[in-house]
Amino acid sequence: MSRGYLAIVLHAHLPFVRHPEHRYFLEENWLYEAITATYLPLLEVWQGLQRDRVPFQVTMSISPPLCSMLQDDLLKQRYAAYLDRLLRLAADERRRTAGDPTFQRLANYYGERFSRLKTLYDRISGDLIGAYRQLQFDGCLELITVGATHGYLPVIRQPEARRAQIEVACENYHRAFHRHPRGIWLPECGFAEGADELLADAGLRFFFMDAHGLLHGRPRPPLGLHAPAFTPSGVAAFARDIESSKQVWSAAEGYPGDGAYRDFYRDLGFDLPLADIAPYIHPDGIRVHTGFKYFRVTGGGIDLAHKLPYDPDLARQRAADHAGNFLFNRERQIEHLAGQMDRKPLVVSPYDAELFGHWWFEGPQFLDFLLRKIAFDQTTVALITPSNYLAEYPTNAVVEPSPSSWGDGGYSSVWVDPSNDWIYRHVHRAEARMHELAAMHRNGADPLRRRALNQAGRELLLAESSDWAFIMKTGTSVRYAVDRVKAHLARFRRLDRELSAGWIDEGWLADLEARDNIFPELDYRKWA
Amino acid sequence: MNNSSRFHTHPAEHQTEEMARRYFAEGLPDRAAEICRQLLALHPGDAGLRELLLQAEAAIATARQGRLPPLPATDEPHGMLDLEELPEAYGIDECELIARDPFHLFAYWEVTAATLDAARHQLGDEGAQAQLILRLFLASGAATRELRDLALGEARGRRYLPAPKPGTPVRGAVGLLSPSGLFIPLAHSHGLRIPPSEMASPDLRAAWMEVAPARTVGQEREPVQIVRGPERPQPPERGPQLPRWRPGVISYSSKSGNH
Numbered sequence: 001m002s003r004g005y006l007a008i009v010l011h012a013h014l015p016f017v018r019h020p021e022h023r024y025f026l027e028e029n030w031l032y033e034a035i036t037a038t039y040l041p042l043l044e045v046w047q048g049l050q051r052d053r054v055p056f057q058v059t060m061s062i063s064p065p066l067c068s069m070l071q072d073d074l075l076k077q078r079y080a081a082y083l084d085r086l087l088r089l090a091a092d093e094r095r096r097t098a099g100d101p102t103f104q105r106l107a108n109y110y111g112e113r114f115s116r117l118k119t120l121y122d123r124i125s126g127d128l129i130g131a132y133r134q135l136q137f138d139g140c141l142e143l144i145t146v147g148a149t150h151g152y153l154p155v156i157r158q159p160e161a162r163r164a165q166i167e168v169a170c171e172n173y174h175r176a177f178h179r180h181p182r183g184i185w186l187p188e189c190g191f192a193e194g195a196d197e198l199l200a201d202a203g204l205r206f207f208f209m210d211a212h213g214l215l216h217g218r219p220r221p222p223l224g225l226h227a228p229a230f231t232p233s234g235v236a237a238f239a240r241d242i243e244s245s246k247q248v249w250s251a252a253e254g255y256p257g258d259g260a261y262r263d264f265y266r267d268l269g270f271d272l273p274l275a276d277i278a279p280y281i282h283p284d285g286i287r288v289h290t291g292f293k294y295f296r297v298t299g300g301g302i303d304l305a306h307k308l309p310y311d312p313d314l315a316r317q318r319a320a321d322h323a324g325n326f327l328f329n330r331e332r333q334i335e336h337l338a339g340q341m342d343r344k345p346l347v348v349s350p351y352d353a354e355l356f357g358h359w360w361f362e363g364p365q366f367l368d369f370l371l372r373k374i375a376f377d378q379t380t381v382a383l384i385t386p387s388n389y390l391a392e393y394p395t396n397a398v399v400e401p402s403p404s405s406w407g408d409g410g411y412s413s414v415w416v417d418p419s420n421d422w423i424y425r426h427v428h429r430a431e432a433r434m435h436e437l438a439a440m441h442r443n444g445a446d447p448l449r450r451r452a453l454n455q456a457g458r459e460l461l462l463a464e465s466s467d468w469a470f471i472m473k474t475g476t477s478v479r480y481a482v483d484r485v486k487a488h489l490a491r492f493r494r495l496d497r498e499l500s501a502g503w504i505d506e507g508w509l510a511d512l513e514a515r516d517n518i519f520p521e522l523d524y525r526k527w528a
Numbered sequence: 529m530n531n532s533s534r535f536h537t538h539p540a541e542h543q544t545e546e547m548a549r550r551y552f553a554e555g556l557p558d559r560a561a562e563i564c565r566q567l568l569a570l571h572p573g574d575a576g577l578r579e580l581l582l583q584a585e586a587a588i589a590t591a592r593q594g595r596l597p598p599l600p601a602t603d604e605p606h607g608m609l610d611l612e613e614l615p616e617a618y619g620i621d622e623c624e625l626i627a628r629d630p631f632h633l634f635a636y637w638e639v640t641a642a643t644l645d646a647a648r649h650q651l652g653d654e655g656a657q658a659q660l661i662l663r664l665f666l667a668s669g670a671a672t673r674e675l676r677d678l679a680l681g682e683a684r685g686r687r688y689l690p691a692p693k694p695g696t697p698v699r700g701a702v703g704l705l706s707p708s709g710l711f712i713p714l715a716h717s718h719g720l721r722i723p724p725s726e727m728a729s730p731d732l733r734a735a736w737m738e739v740a741p742a743r744t745v746g747q748e749r750e751p752v753q754i755v756r757g758p759e760r761p762q763p764p765e766r767g768p769q770l771p772r773w774r775p776g777v778i779s780y781s782s783k784s785g786n787h
């Protein structure tokens with residue numbers, strides 16, 4: 001019998017990037033890299049635990065844009081080609097490194113890794129969503145949804161627009177996972193006053209907040225951060241545990257910065273002469289990450305040129321050590337808390353899923369070790385999902401949470417910044433106009449008009465994505481983010497003009513529907 | 529405070545002078561120039577970067593002189609489809625506030641010339657001297673109270689301003705303020721609460737609520753069902769037994785816990 005619980009929550013999200021009008025589109029690589037580095041390796045871990053009959057429960061959010069891209073035939077085809085390219089590069093690398101045992105070993109390591117991932121991808125017929133759905137059905141994962149396009153609720157002004165982000169997300173989830181979601185990951189953990197009522201209306205039972213969102217709530221939560229609180233609308237708020245987050249996230253103290261782990265930045269795409277790497281990078285010669293990374297972190301402040309070669313065995317041992325250390329700390333934490341609470345304490349540890357594998361290459365191994373150790377090496381800590389915790393403890397304190405996010409500073413300064421604040425005036429105008437259009441056609445519209453209204457809803461949702469503001473703030477791929485916001489708003493305005501004029505360019509609309517094809521069953525009346 | 533790792537931001541560790549030189553040597557002066565410009569924005573005094581940028585720009589110019597702009601290699605479009613610049617103005621009167629953090633608000637506004645003219649006319653002799661301002665109000669229930677005025681100057685724009693007080697409910701209005709103090713509001717913002725910056729009241733006698741747990745498998749949408757509460761229990765004699773755990777205060781052994 002455990003003395004307390006640990007809820008591991010992985011938030012998986014990428015912005016919707018799909019450009020069928022281009023044969024190669026640089027930003028589509030975000031998806032292909034994440035499938036290779038994170039979504040397939042995590043699936044490998046979950047299936048391995050199942051195979052070995054290791055009991056585990058993990059919560060994962062899969063955002064609607066990511067879900068849509070993983071189910072998209074065009075992107076699946078392109079991913080298969082990407083994986084084949086990696087295998088060709090692996091063969092080239094085996095030849096190139098033939099005279100150097102250290103790097104030959106690494107080339108072989110990558111060749112075997114990508115072959116294994118391809119076998120897994122083929123075995124599930126490219127249907128990652130189906131594979132994750134099965135894991136939920138088997139009781140290993142609790143899958144939850146995310147705002148429809150990862151719209152950051154505190155900056156969405158129109159109440160109907162906020163509602164649409166939640167309702168559309170639930171529908172997308174139902175379509176993918178064949179049931180209604182029980183929980184939601186609020187994009188960026190962005191809580192705005194009244195958001196919990198929207199969640200209750202949508203039948204959602206819980207969401208997550210950063211710690212101060214609950215601690216600053218009214219009244220102060222009597223059980224602190226280690227039990228959920230109900231908002232007045234009856235939805236449960238789970239707060240992020242500060243200490244376990246820091247152990248993994250912190251740049252200074254976190255595990256991923258250990259010198260034995262693989263270095264993210266030094267990549268073959270930037271190391272080889274252009275002539276050698278050309279077939280595997282952007283056709284215009286723009287160097288990109290290939291996933292072949294031969295060096296380790298080595299140490300803080302070490303220049304890229306002086307990194308030491310990666311040693312997969314050493315890194316694997318370090319992942320096992322860190323898993324043991326993480327568990328040791330959770331045991332002590334839970335022992336301490338259990339003596340002071342009227343129930344089993346709950347430590348909620350949420351992370352971006354892409355941390356595991358993409359940024360922290362050994363992250364999936366760490367999880368694998370951690371879940372096995374929890375199952376077999378101790379009895380203090382047990383894994384749980386939010387739903388199961390609420391089933392065990394259906395009575396909780398009532399707290400009005402405080403507006404907050406998990407971004408830098410804890411509020412909205414990442415998404416409301418001189419680099420990106422120009423967005424909001426235009427997006428808010430489109431939100432107001434969408435509401436007017438939907439209200440005007442509340443009782444229905446002819447088929448062509450309905451398609452135009454639905455597409456206007458899609459363009460608005462895509463413009464609302466928090467990713468664009470985030471990218472502008474962080475200063476990478478800014479041009480792409482700016483163009484995406486402008487293009488979605490331009491498409492929205494054109495649809496608005498054509499709807500108002502009573503003449504819709506059906507050819508252009510059809511083309512747009514084929515390009516921005518997210519949420520095929522969208523109903524514009526959500527904005528009415 | 530942690531932040532999301534966010535997959536799509538490849539930190540700019542490759543935006544180095546070395547990488548710019550490689551691109552230049554590989555016949556890609558435009559990429560080299562782009563990296564140089566980004567680095568010069570951070571290190572404007574770097575003579576080496578400036579020299580490399582000049583070389584790259586010269587190479588780009590030379591390449592352009594001898595030939596027409598390159599045609600697309602395929603039938604693919606250039607850049608983002610449907611891209612248009614955003615409108616400068618929408619021809620409406622509006623004002624909006626967003627709480628950036630407990631100490632700062634972000635405001636944007638637009639007032640049309642026709643609205644401004646009408647308001648100045650309404651102010652009569654004082655109209656010409658009236659100033660466009662953003663007025664912040666305390667907005668608690670039906671009660672409103674003026675908190676602060678901010679001169680705007682422009683008929684449309686955006687600006688950051690200090691928040692009146694963390695935790696305060698506020699509303700904004702853009703309007704004309706006459707020399708004698710008469711205020712004519714022209715556009716109102718939605719109301720919002722500035723986030724609190726510290727823990728709420730030490731009153732820990734929370735109400736409790738029971739919510740029916742979600743059923744287990746294969747459910748359609750089911751409403752959130754509050755079974756009981758919220759109920760506030762009688763104050764305990766000695767006060768509730770509270771966890772004294774404070775994250776980070778207790779230090780654990782850093783030894784590897786392989787069990």
